[in-house]
Amino acid sequence: DVKVTQSSRYLVKRTGEKVFLECVQDMDHENMFWYRQDPGLGLRLIYFSYDVKMKEKGDIPEGYSVSREKKERFSLILESASTNQTSMYLCASRLGDVREKLFFGSGTQLSVL
Amino acid sequence: GESVGLHLPTLSVQEGDNSIINCAYSNSASDYFIWYKQESGKGPQFIIDIRSNMDKRQGQRVTVLLNKTVKHLSLQIAATQPGDSAVYFCAESYYNQGGKLIFGQGTELSVKP
Numbered sequence: 411d412v413k414v415t416q417s418s419r420y421l422v423k424r425t426g427e428k429v430f431l432e433c434v435q436d437m438d439h440e441n442m443f444w445y446r447q448d449p450g451l452g453l454r455l456i457y458f459s460y461d462v463k464m465k466e467k468g469d470i471p472e473g474y475s476v477s478r479e480k481k482e483r484f485s486l487i488l489e490s491a492s493t494n495q496t497s498m499y500l501c502a503s504r505l506g507d508v509r510e511k512l513f514f515g516s517g518t519q520l521s522v523l
Numbered sequence: 524g525e526s527v528g529l530h531l532p533t534l535s536v537q538e539g540d541n542s543i544i545n546c547a548y549s550n551s552a553s554d555y556f557i558w559y560k561q562e563s564g565k566g567p568q569f570i571i572d573i574r575s576n577m578d579k580r581q582g583q584r585v586t587v588l589l590n591k592t593v594k595h596l597s598l599q600i601a602a603t604q605p606g607d608s609a610v611y612f613c614a615e616s617y618y619n620q621g622g623k624l625i626f627g628q629g630t631e632l633s634v635k636p
Contacts, residue, residue, distance in 0.1 A: 414566070452612065453567075453626040468623070500566055508555055508616045509574075512624065514566030 414515040429488040433501030442484035447498040491522045535633045542600040546613035553615040558598045562609045
């Protein structure tokens with residue numbers, strides 16, 4: 411079975427901290443994505459990557475950066491966490507183009523105090 | 524602008540009844556649609572997809588209907604079970620959009636025993 415693993419289920423950080431959210435997939439997928447999920451707003455795309463060392467901005471990239479040094483790992487970085495970044499973060503991966511299934515991790519609930 | 528929305532934020536059905544979850548989309552160029560199920564504490568799971576050259580697709584206990592004339596998508600669940608209780612998201616995409624999925628806000632389905 412396909413597996414997308416997010417390193418933390420819950421995280422609590424302080425304003426101004428640098429935060430790393432890690433995601434690993436075991437399916438040799440080309441494409442990986444970071445979404446945030448907020449009540450009433452659904453899932454919004456932060457960044458995605460279609461290959462190692464490649465990245466593209468999504469709809470809400472401000473305040474975030476990403477790293478993809480290896481094919482299986484896609485990291486989301488909050489350079490200086492703020493309270494409005496408190497959210498559920500979902501990582502996803504997909505083999506090829508949009509016509510392939512998108513597989514999600516279980517999510518990381520981040521609270522910034 | 525483009526958006527994917529759901530008509531109802533919550534839906535309550537009796538166990539054994541059929542459920543219908545609706546979704547409206549605004550981009551007539553969208554050519555691929557997906558339904559996801561998200562159970563509490565988990566990431567979204569793929570249920571079923573449909574391409575714009577089809578108007579109906581069936582899976583196990585689920586059917587997706589696509590009406591391109593009115594830009595409407597629905598998910599029908601037959602003989603709804605308690606395990607079907609979850610939030611259901613529709614998502615749309617079109618190939619020239621670079622593979623991004625646009626998600627609706629979700630409908631919460633509650634199944635009463």
